[in-house]
Amino acid sequence: MHMKSSLAQSQWPVSVATAPACEGCGLVERCFLAKPLPDDDGDCADIVRRRYPIERGERLYRRNTPFTSLYQVCSGSLKTQRETPEGDLVVTGFFLPGDVVGIDALADRQYQSDAYANIDTEVCQLDFERLLSHCAHKPGLNAWIISMIGSYVRRKDSDLSWSCSLQTHQRVLRFFLDLHERLTQASHTQSSGLSLPMKKQDIASYLHMTPETLSRNLAQLRREGLLHLHDNRFTLPDTTRARAITGL
Amino acid sequence: MHMKSSLAQSQWPVSVATAPACEGCGLVERCFLAKPLPDDDGDCADIVRRRYPIERGERLYRRNTPFTSLYQVCSGSLKTQRETPEGDLVVTGFFLPGDVVGIDALADRQYQSDAYANIDTEVCQLDFERLLSHCAHKPGLNAWIISMIGSYVRRKDSDLSWSCSLQTHQRVLRFFLDLHERLTQASHTQSSGLSLPMKKQDIASYLHMTPETLSRNLAQLRREGLLHLHDNRFTLPDTTRARAITGL
DNA sequence: TCGTTTTCTTGATCCAGGTCTATTGGAAGC
DNA sequence: GCTTCCAATAGACCTGGATCAAGAAAACGA
Structure with missing residues (x-):
């Protein structure tokens, strides 16, 4: 040096x-x-x-x-x-x-x-x-x-x-799986969930759907226990099932 | 040499x-x-x-x-x-x-x-x-x-x-505009139309729609005088209007 | 030339997701 | 505190394009 x-x-x-x-x-x-x-x-x-x-x-x-x-x-x-x-x-x-x-x-x-x-x-x-x-x-x-x-x-x-060929709930799930993967490989920290660094309407736009559709799908995924999301922090409780659904 | x-x-x-x-x-x-x-x-x-x-x-x-x-x-x-x-x-x-x-x-x-x-x-x-x-x-x-x-x-x-956000007829038209541009810059020949070098079902797949939808849209575009397509040769009679429709 | 196969076209129906509207919640400003 | 503003949810409705089914037209091998 x-x-x-x-x-x-x-x-x-x-x-x-x-x-x-x-x-x-x-x-x-x-x-x-x-x-x-x-x-x-x-x-x-x-x-x-x-x-x-x-x-x-x-x-x-x-x-x-x-x-x-x-x-x-x-x-x-x-x-x-x-x-x-x-x-x-x-x-x-x-x-x-x-x-x-x-x-x-x-x-x-x-x-x-x-x-x-x-x-x-x-x-x-x-x-x-x-x-x-x-x-x-x-x-x-x-x-x-x-x-x-x-x-x-x-x-x-x-x-x-996949942006076009999948259904909306699959796209949403895939987005979170991808985000999870990228965020954990970047930071190595697996604390109490990961923080969501972008706004929901931006996610909707990126996934080619309306904010309403995104919101409905998030609610549905929460109900099915595939995604925890609260206060801009999220976890994926069952990645295996999630992957199966999105086709990975 | x-x-x-x-x-x-x-x-x-x-x-x-x-x-x-x-x-x-x-x-x-x-x-x-x-x-x-x-x-x-x-x-x-x-x-x-x-x-x-x-x-x-x-x-x-x-x-x-x-x-x-x-x-x-x-x-x-x-x-x-x-x-x-x-x-x-x-x-x-x-x-x-x-x-x-x-x-x-x-x-x-x-x-x-x-x-x-x-x-x-x-x-x-x-x-x-x-x-x-x-x-x-x-x-x-x-x-x-x-x-x-x-x-x-x-x-x-x-x-x-554009693959997701446009309607099907816009995607089809955009595809042909793009193809026209690429084929003419490649060969410089502007003979009696350009030949379509791929199958329709492949185009449909590429454009994320069913062959049925593609076929219907082609018929519609022909009716409106935006596209001539016969025997795998095509021309675009009104590129100005076509561009306007697809948003270019 | 024909018959077979594949590709393409057309029509009828159905549903995922967009649109429109209203309501709720949370953050910034006074 | 209250108000304002924008993001996020939820319901009712509607439409574009997928699906299903059938027929026409090329492409291909004999």
Whole structure:
């Protein structure tokens, strides 16, 4: 660990993975800095702006603005949404710790959606041009990018395959199963249930149903003992049965 | 153009972009060989197996087999499909000349779907490992990969945003508008209509509706003068109105 | 050419989920 | 405290598209 000096005016901190800002982050397995650059000597530090805070409701980027950076979520949660021609908003994705946001902008270098923080959130901003320019002499970095994009593609593909074909109660259940899985792998804490980091109407929008339908289905799932949900905390008492119902 | 010799037993032809197999291909703008390697000296030739033919109904790769190659369509058309837990098949994508197939396998190095030829088809097979290994000294290649994946992501994202929220007749119309655009940019020929390279039941599956519903909607669109479709050839007489209806 | 098979089309019925309305609950502001 | 506002529930109704059933038309092999 050389170079711990911080240039006060610099937007990009120059210190590396184990620097103060990374302490207590909790993201190890999927972190951009930890994985492809385990023994980084500091020359990649200009890529990243670490633990950049976004408060609840704040916008991270806007649709149709030039693409400059990808963002990896450290804590909290983001959503992306876009507007239909009729003028109403549709939520296109939820992003949890470890997830990378902004990948939809790769094609034409313009963000394709608006990104908002669902709750108070921290992200690591990754300058994409600098990221690419480091690939040549950091083979692990290229692999990290490919696999990161790969995960995004896989998610979109699987979303697409069930978002329409399943019934509403199956979609709801599947959403909670997925969320449960992603939240536990991110934080490892299995306390008294997990907290639901987004609003119900956003869930409804994401699942292509009305808030009323979501509400009815939640009530039904509670009645059947498949989901506990109270005060924005939830547990899945019977994941085996839930999986069977959703077809997993 | 050096090195036009062909090693008879070699699976991988050693000649380059303008070699015999590429003559009359027609793909220029989006071709893997033409774009990132315009002045290639032949050292990338081990990446590609050019114009590999697949006949109608034949399978290119199978789900849950190890990922080795990406395939760029030269001529013809492919579909990818997967099986639902209930056992019925869902078409997840159509691929036309210029499109790259197999991207969904990047995440866990296993193909996520079955790929079949809709009609007699030619593809260029790209060995992925060799492709990556050439990235370090071919900056244009890395950019090509990123932008290729980017296009795929954009397509999936936009599919996801309309596949559920639109009514069936809008989805059908949008499908034909999209197909028209992709086919004309690929071939530049605007003869007496474009030929429809896939079966109607596959279109129905892809659009998340029953063949019956598709058929009814096609009849309706014909009646309204928005679509001509006969003998697997189609034209869109009024794209302006069609776009307005689908919200574009 | 024919007969067989598969794909496509049309009509009649039914139900999941959207729409509309009203009510309840909870958080922010004064 | 009370009010305001928006999110969340619940009931009554309605419609788009699935389902079921049957017929027409291609595609295919002999």
